[in-house]
Amino acid sequence: MRASRFMILLYASLVGVPILLYLRIISTFYGMYLVSTVLLALASLGLIVFGVIGFAEVYIHKRHVAEEVAMPLRMQIGRQVQERTGSGTKMIDIVVNRFDNENKAMRNEVYKVEADKNTTVLSALLDIRSKQDPTLAVRYSCRMGICGSCGMVINGKPSLACETNVFDKMADHEITVEPMYGHPLLKDLVTDFDDFFERHMSVDPGLYRHDKREKYGAKEPFKLSREDIDKFLPYSYCIMCGLCLDACPVVNSNPEFIGPQALSQVYRYHADKADQKGVKRLLEVDTLDGVWGCEFAGACSKVCPKGVDPAGAIQLLKGELMKDMAKKEEG
Numbered sequence: 001m002r003a004s005r006f007m008i009l010l011y012a013s014l015v016g017v018p019i020l021l022y023l024r025i026i027s028t029f030y031g032m033y034l035v036s037t038v039l040l041a042l043a044s045l046g047l048i049v050f051g052v053i054g055f056a057e058v059y060i061h062k063r064h065v066a067e068e069v070a071m072p073l074r075m076q077i078g079r080q081v082q083e084r085t086g087s088g089t090k091m092i093d094i095v096v097n098r099f100d101n102e103n104k105a106m107r108n109e110v111y112k113v114e115a116d117k118n119t120t121v122l123s124a125l126l127d128i129r130s131k132q133d134p135t136l137a138v139r140y141s142c143r144m145g146i147c148g149s150c151g152m153v154i155n156g157k158p159s160l161a162c163e164t165n166v167f168d169k170m171a172d173h174e175i176t177v178e179p180m181y182g183h184p185l186l187k188d189l190v191t192d193f194d195d196f197f198e199r200h201m202s203v204d205p206g207l208y209r210h211d212k213r214e215k216y217g218a219k220e221p222f223k224l225s226r227e228d229i230d231k232f233l234p235y236s237y238c239i240m241c242g243l244c245l246d247a248c249p250v251v252n253s254n255p256e257f258i259g260p261q262a263l264s265q266v267y268r269y270h271a272d273k274a275d276q277k278g279v280k281r282l283l284e285v286d287t288l289d290g291v292w293g294c295e296f297a298g299a300c301s302k303v304c305p306k307g308v309d310p311a312g313a314i315q316l317l318k319g320e321l322m323k324d325m326a327k328k329e330e331g
């Protein structure tokens, strides 16, 4: 529309300006200088008006075209962002296995939850608690796999609820959530960790130094090389979530077995050059309920959300004990 108006102006100028100039020449020829000057002024004015309006028309037209191109592009980008951020939602069933106080038995309760690509099992449970059932007990704190509070059994596997995406676990639009098996039940999905912490504390999980006052005024810093640090660092990532204990078939059949988490911490401090407890630390777990109780099922390492590999740590402890035994026999 704007382009055709521009064309009309162009044609009018192309015809009008030469006519004005031609008339101006004629009037000069006949000595009509005033008329000639007026005609020249009109021709110049026509050229200026054409220039300004034409430029403005082209500029506006260009912007209009740019808008027409940009709009669908913007809509397409918007759709892509929407897809990536997962605003598409789905209704899913969360089946919570919880204790029924009246019948004194476990029962399944099914909740419908609207989930998108970013929904974790923990966020789904919190959604249930805030909108459908405030009595549902869930323990959590950080919501980012750091505090180790939200451990539960999700579709049969001990997992952190805050690190489990619902769609990764979906089978027939249903997710089953149970309290951990290896810890006494307190309420719904919350279990008692007293026994777990006692096991942990029983192995003296901390650096042992002969000089007890050293920590209040060390004469010089204790230096560790990168290699020294790498020996114990993977085992220091434990967040004490208790999932390994829950998955361990030995703990579940022999409660006296100290368990993978505590044993992995024995190795963590034994492998630390700064620790001075030496072989004493090893001998404390040189028992059938200690390292020798492990049957190397490996389930603990498979479920560990921090890649601690307690099963590997226990085998390394066994190796250290055997080295010590060999040394003693030689001596």
Ligand code: SF4
Residues within 6 Å of the ligand: 237, 238, 239, 240, 241, 242, 243, 244, 245, 260, 261, 264, 300, 303, 304, 305, 306, 307, 308, 309, 310
């Ligand atoms: S070793 Fe892994 S699974 Fe076991 S308590 Fe530590 S972080 Fe959790």
Ligand code: FES
Residues within 6 Å of the ligand: 139, 140, 141, 142, 143, 144, 145, 146, 147, 148, 149, 150, 151, 160, 161, 162, 163
């Ligand atoms: S809430 Fe902290 S680890 Fe899940």
